[in-house]
Amino acid sequence: MRVSVPGLPQAILSASSTRKRISPSEATLRLTEFLGKGNVTVLTGAGVSVDSGIRAYRGDDGRYMNPNYKPIFYHELIDETEKGYSFRQRYWLRSYLGYPPVRDSLPNTTHFALAALQHTSIVPRLITQNVDGLHHKALRHAAGFDWGPSRLQHAILELHGTLHRVHCKFGHNVDRGLFQDWLSAANPECKEFADEMERTSTQPRTNPDGDNDFIIPDCPSCLVENRRNSIHKPEVIFFGESIPQHIKERSFRDVEASDRLLVIGTTLATYSAFRLLKHALELKKPVMMLNVGPSRADGSPGVEKIDMASGSIIRDVARAVLGTRAVEDPVVKNMLESGIVKPPPLDQDGV
Structure with a gap:
């Protein structure tokens, strides 16, 4: 594709x-x-x-501000293979660190x-x-x-769509704030890193090492239904996804x-x-x-x-x-x- x-x-x-x-x-x-x-x-x-x-995506000249911009596409985020899980680790680690400034923006x-x-x-x-x-x-x-x-x-x-809600592949919805708490509980080292960012009011030039170590929690509602599922998506339209x-x-x-x-x-x-x-x-x-x-x-x-x-x-x-x-x-x-x-x-x- x-x-x-x-x-x-x-x-x-x-x-x-x-x-x-x-x-x-x-x-x-x-x-x-x-x-x-x-x-x-x-x-x-x-x-x-x-x-x-x-930040806007484009500068005054109409071009993307970040020439190295590599978005994750919809088909990559929902891919059920091991490769897809890696894409989700990459997305949710960056989103975990990037969401609080958006959440707190005025x-x-x-x-x-x-x-x-x-x-x-x-x-x-x-x-x-x-x-x-x-x-x-x-x-x-x-x-x-x-x-x-x-x-x-x-x-x-x-x-x-909106960043403030998340749903799993089976349609279970959750507030992004609660999902952020799930990510924090599953990744205590990243939480420490994020807390330090908040204390110092800094935005890191690089994310913490170890995208592949980032844990995406299973959906609790799916567990109640006797299945494991860690495919979550924010209610945002990704590139390659239809409105x-x-x-x-x-x-x-x-x-x-x-x-x-x-x-x-x-x-x-x-x-x-x-x-x-x-x-x-x-x-x-x-x-x-x-x-x-x-x-x-x-x-x-x-x-x-x-x-x-x-x-x-x-x-x-x-x-x-x-x-x-x-x-x-x-x-x-x-x-x-x-x-x-x-x-x-x-x-x-x-x-």
């Missing part, structure tokens, strides 16, 4: 140096006009979470600005390619019980139900996201894109592109769109005053 990592066409990368730039004030005005009439569906990508300390100003627009129904539907759960955190943090699980599920579609049909259909409905589509912080390299933009264009809906660097949509007729980081203007945009409500509504006011701005170091290696 041959599976490749999605990338941008060379023609788009070559044309990136000719990108037209506008001032922040003009960008704010254009976005305010675009969002002002409401009923906008927003599609977000990795660029939205950069200010929360989570929403940034873009997450909270979008949350304010969701809370006021300017953006009734948000589709995210991100698996970090930060859009949910922003809404829950500021609006509390106003945004319970059912309402959140209706408002936010996680196109590529569930109900998620695909929901994403199309969310675009169809809107009057316009706003795309933020993504190159649209994956077709699952790019086809939503194409669908909006086929339906003659206005499309605007806010992203730094080249994207798969560059040159597409009907797409207005603003080459700028969302964090630099989106809060001002939300305030302009919401007018007096931005200061008179305490929930909205709190949202528009919240959010960290803590991008990862430029030289930080990917986990």
